[in-house]
Amino acid sequence: MTSRVPSLVVTVLALASCDREASEGKPKGERVAALATVPEQPTFARDIAPVVFANCSVCHRPGESAPFSLLTYEDARKHAKQIAEVTERRFMPPWLPVEGYGKFVGERRLSVEEIALFQRWHEQGAPEGDPKETPPAPEFIEGWQLGKPDLIVTMPESFTLPADGRDVYRNFVLPVPVDRARFVRGVEFRPGNPRIVHHAFVLVDDHGGSVALDAADPGPGFEGMDTGSDARSPGGQFVSWQPGKRASFVPEGMSWRLPVGTRLVVQTHLRPSGKPEEIQARVGLFFTDEPPKRAPYKLVLASSTIDIPAGEKNYVLDSSYRLPVDVKVFGLIPHAHYLAREMRAFADLPDGSRRWLLRIDRWDFNWQGDYRFEVPVDLPKGSVLRQHFVYDNSAENPLNPNLPPKRVVFGPNTTDEMGELWLQVLPSTRADYETLNRDYGGFALRKRVEQLERQIAGDPADAGARTEFGKVLMALGREAEAGSQLDEAIRLDNAGAAEAYYLKGMIQVRAGQAEKGRDAFQGAVARDPRHFAALNALGMLALRARIYPEALGYFQRAVEAYPEEAAVQGNLGLVLLRLGRPAEALAPLRRAREIEPENPKRAEMLREAEAAAARGSQ
Numbered sequence: 001m002t003s004r005v006p007s008l009v010v011t012v013l014a015l016a017s018c019d020r021e022a023s024e025g026k027p028k029g030e031r032v033a034a035l036a037t038v039p040e041q042p043t044f045a046r047d048i049a050p051v052v053f054a055n056c057s058v059c060h061r062p063g064e065s066a067p068f069s070l071l072t073y074e075d076a077r078k079h080a081k082q083i084a085e086v087t088e089r090r091f092m093p094p095w096l097p098v099e100g101y102g103k104f105v106g107e108r109r110l111s112v113e114e115i116a117l118f119q120r121w122h123e124q125g126a127p128e129g130d131p132k133e134t135p136p137a138p139e140f141i142e143g144w145q146l147g148k149p150d151l152i153v154t155m156p157e158s159f160t161l162p163a164d165g166r167d168v169y170r171n172f173v174l175p176v177p178v179d180r181a182r183f184v185r186g187v188e189f190r191p192g193n194p195r196i197v198h199h200a201f202v203l204v205d206d207h208g209g210s211v212a213l214d215a216a217d218p219g220p221g222f223e224g225m226d227t228g229s230d231a232r233s234p235g236g237q238f239v240s241w242q243p244g245k246r247a248s249f250v251p252e253g254m255s256w257r258l259p260v261g262t263r264l265v266v267q268t269h270l271r272p273s274g275k276p277e278e279i280q281a282r283v284g285l286f287f288t289d290e291p292p293k294r295a296p297y298k299l300v301l302a303s304s305t306i307d308i309p310a311g312e313k314n315y316v317l318d319s320s321y322r323l324p325v326d327v328k329v330f331g332l333i334p335h336a337h338y339l340a341r342e343m344r345a346f347a348d349l350p351d352g353s354r355r356w357l358l359r360i361d362r363w364d365f366n367w368q369g370d371y372r373f374e375v376p377v378d379l380p381k382g383s384v385l386r387q388h389f390v391y392d393n394s395a396e397n398p399l400n401p402n403l404p405p406k407r408v409v410f411g412p413n414t415t416d417e418m419g420e421l422w423l424q425v426l427p428s429t430r431a432d433y434e435t436l437n438r439d440y441g442g443f444a445l446r447k448r449v450e451q452l453e454r455q456i457a458g459d460p461a462d463a464g465a466r467t468e469f470g471k472v473l474m475a476l477g478r479e480a481e482a483g484s485q486l487d488e489a490i491r492l493d494n495a496g497a498a499e500a501y502y503l504k505g506m507i508q509v510r511a512g513q514a515e516k517g518r519d520a521f522q523g524a525v526a527r528d529p530r531h532f533a534a535l536n537a538l539g540m541l542a543l544r545a546r547i548y549p550e551a552l553g554y555f556q557r558a559v560e561a562y563p564e565e566a567a568v569q570g571n572l573g574l575v576l577l578r579l580g581r582p583a584e585a586l587a588p589l590r591r592a593r594e595i596e597p598e599n600p601k602r603a604e605m606l607r608e609a610e611a612a613a614a615r616g617s618q
Contacts, residue, residue, distance in 0.1 A: 042121045043129025044073045051114050052076055053138045055093055056083075059243045061140065066243070071137045073128045080126035084118045094243075094367040101359035104371045106246055145247045146188050149284030151178070153264055158280040159220040161196050164272045169414070171231075172221040173205070173214045174264040174283060181564070181594065182258045184234065186249040186286035189241040189266070193279045198269040198366065202239040202283060203231040206262040206564055226412040229468070231265040234258070236296035238333055238370045238424055245369070249286065251330065253293035254426075258285070259564035259595075291597065294426055296330060297436055300444070301387040302420040304451030306410040308339060308393045310402075315339075315391040317419040323383045324439040325432040327425040331372035332358060335420040336389060338365050338399045339408060344388035345421055347379050355379065357423075365399070365414075376426070387421040410454070430598070441475075448472050463493035467500045479507050498528035505537060514541060532562035536571060543575055551575045559588065566595040570602060573609060582612035 039047055052060075052070050060070035069075050076083065086092040093108035121127075153174045161168060191197035205211075209230030213222045233239070235256020250256070264283055301319045308315045334343045345358040358371065379385075393405050401415060402408070408417045427433040452469040456462060466489040473482035482503070489500040505520030518541055524534035539554030555572040562568065573589035576582070589609050593602040 039117075039120075041124060041127070042117055043127050043133070044076055044121070045129035045131055045133035047117055047129075048076060048121050049073075049134050051110070051117065052083075053135065055108065055110060055114075057138055058140070073131070073134065077126045077128070080122045084122035087115050087118050090115075094364075096360045096362070096364060096367055096369075097371060098359040098361055101356040102371070102377075103374045105248070105374055106372075144188055144190070144284050146186055146249065146284070146286060149188065150287040151176070151285040153177075153283045153285065155192075155220070155266075155280045155282075157220050158278045161270050161272060161277045161279065163275045163277075167198070167272075167414070168223070168270040169225050170221050170223060170268050170270060171210070171213070171227050172266045172268065172281065173210045174266060176258065176262045176264060176285070178258065178260055178262075181260060182285075182287045183255040183289065183291055184250075184258050184285055185255045185288040185290075186247070186284075187234075187237075187239045188247040188284040188286075189239070190282045190284065191241065191268075191279065192281045193277055194243060196270050196273055196277045196279060197241075197281070198243075198271050199368065200241045200266055200268045200281070202234075202241075203227060203265040203267065204234040204258070204262055205230045205232075205265050206259045207562070208261075208263070210263055210265045224412060225267070225414070227265050227267055233298055233422075235292065236298050236424060238331055238372075238422070240333075240370045242367075242369045248372075251294075253290075254296055255288050255290060255292045257292070257595075261562070261564060295430075295433060296424050296426050297327075297433065297440075299385065299423045299425055299440060300420055301385060301423075302418070302447065304410045304447070304454055306391075306408075306417050306419060308391050308408045308417060310405040310407050311394050313392050313394045313396065315393060317389040317391070318387065319419075319421075320384050320386045321440070321443055323379060323381055323385065323436075325427050325435050326381050327379050327427050327432075327436070328376040329357065329373065329379060330376050330424045330426060331370060332424065333368075333370040333420075333422040334358060334360065334363075334389075335368060335418060335422070336363060336365070336391070337414055337417050338401050339391040339393050339397065339417050340365070340389055340419070341392045341397070342388075342390040343421075345386070345423075346388075347383045347385050350380060350382040355383075370422075379425075385423065387419070389419045391417065391419075410451075445472055445475055449476070461492055463489045463497065463500075466492070467497070467503070470500065470503050474503060474507065479510070483507050495527065498524045498531050498534070501527065502531060502534040502537070505534070509537070509541070517541070530561040532558040532565060532568060535561060536565075536568050539571055539575070543571070543578075546578075548575055548579050552579065563591070564595060566592045566599070566602065569595065570605060573605065577605075577609055577612065582609045582616060585609045586613060 042048060056070045060066040060068060062069055068079060087110055093110065095108040097104065099109065153176055155172050155174060159170060187202055189200055189202055191200065207230040209228040213228050217223060237250060237256055266281055266283065270279065299321065301321055303317050303319050306317060332345060334345065340363040343358065343360040343363055347355045347357065349355060355377065357377065393400065393408055395403060395405055410416060410418065427436050449472055452465055452472065455465045456469060466485045470482040470485040470489065473485065486500045486504045490497045501520050501524035505517040505524065508520060509517035518538065521534045521537045524531045535554050535558035539551045539558060542551035542554060552575050555568065555575055558568045559572050569588040569592035573585040573592065576585035586609055589606045593606050596602050
């Protein structure tokens with residue numbers, strides 16, 4: 001029989017697993033040593049309350065995600081045994097990284113002395129002590145931790161989570177009503193109903209793919225862990241929420257650009273509570289007038305070849321990437337599903353030494369998060385970033401969702417398995433950023449080829465995968481193979497093949513077949529009238545043929561479809577210049593310059609238009 005283990009059962013089994021580990025010699029020895037340092041007769045007022053208020057009450061309070069409150073003596077007394085058990089097993093506070101393998105902001109970790117203190121207090125009957133010695137209960141910020149947001153974006157409609165059943169992964173698309181591009185210095189997520197939101201990630205989509213996914217799903221948002229290719233981390237930043245996590249602003253000089261028309265995609269992990277619950281989350285955005293001075297870069301180590309036999313207790317995933325430039329590592333996110341057991345992230349330096357970034361000995365999918373270093377980690381050029389994950393697909397793994405175990409392969413569903421390590425790094429200079437982008441881009445494309453080959457082998461009729469494969473092969477210069485994949489995508493889903501037609505047109509234009517390319521671009525627009533890339537390509541063909549009025553029409557439609565594309569705005573400005581209308585060209589050229597401030601061609605064209613407009617006004 002194959003079944004999903006309910007969340008409560010998973011928790012109990014996980015505690016049992018931790019209990020077996022705690023019975024080994026080292027934890028016992030630590031406890032004996034720690035007991036020698038704690039008070040003989042600890043009381044809640046003097047000893048327990050300060051630890052509880054500092055480490056537990058942020059979640060254990062009314063309206064938050066924990067199942068009971070810990071703000072008073074009576075609260076703590078009723079749960080004294082449970083507190084002693086879960087802290088001894090290090091199940092609470094929930095914190096996965098092993099101490100000594102990276103120092104992170106906001107660590108939720110108790111010392112061995114604090115754990116021993118809970119043990120002794122419980123064993124002695126959980127005495128209160130003198131109530132006058134109890135420190136004031138903590139006062140928590142109501143509403144927004146970072147202050148009043150400049151813009152609050154709310155889910156357009158609420159979503160109702162069923163009373164019971166399996167956990168739900170739901171993605172909600174939130175339009176962002178801005179009338180001009182803004183620079184973001186902070187994001188704060190408010191779940192609305194923290195009792196059912198286990199964690200959330202905030203992504204951005206300025207192309208609109210998430211809107212189509214939302215429209216295809218009958219309920220609010222869309223289901224699953226796959227948010228589509230258009231949803232991405234904003235400006236190389238990691239934006240997530242877990243119970244107890246404190247919101248923060250981005251590092252100085254690392255704001256990110258929010259274009260007009262952007263949607264936020266909020267991916268939530270929802271857990272049924274035993275009754276129907278509604279969620280209508282909000283996201284607070286904090287703006288700045290300062291454009292980014294430094295641009296972080298997201299590196300991902302991963303494998304799409306995961307194939308874990310049933311019963312395998314020690315399946316190992318290793319991947320690596322050699323840095324072509326010096327970088328600072330600001331943070332990282334490890335990700336796997338239920339079968340992962342151990343995670344290692346480190347860098348082998350050119351001098352032969354090793355720099356640890358993260359170690360997790362007992363991965364728990366239910367407590368995943370992102371980790372930001374207190375001090376960024378410097379890694380020199382030539383360092384090899386390494387990922388080492390271990391999976392346990394045996395019946396002895398209490399978190400295995402399949403009993404008896406079954407073969408598990410790579411995939412986005414929770415019953416599949418994944419192994420990803422995201423790293424946020426900052427190159428030293430803009431030139432280094434470009435070097436890293438070129439080098440890692442090639443690395444990522446080769447990895448993507450492996451993934452798509454397996455995906456298509458599993459489902460040869462997947463037109464979307466074939467279109468994506470064609471795009472990747474084009475980027476690698478393998479255009480003949482790309483054309484074959486695109487032709488097959490068009491055959492499989494002609495009505496929905498706008499992107500495949502566009503890519504096919506690009507291949508034909510590059511081969512000197514402009515007329516065939518024009519036909520393909522028109523095929524793309526016929527299937528998607530707002531396909532701005534195909535409209536832009538048709539405009540370019542008309543511009544090269546000096547058919548300026550026709551080019552103008554295509555560029556105007558492309559700008560209307562996607563005004564935040566610098567190339568489209570620049571092309572519109574260029575054709576207006578060619579038509580002798582420099583004053584009208586200023587607006588799109590200025591917009592292109594705003595979108596790409598570091599592109600010298602944008603500045604040069606804008607100066608040309610300004611000079612022509614000035615001459616025309618004399």
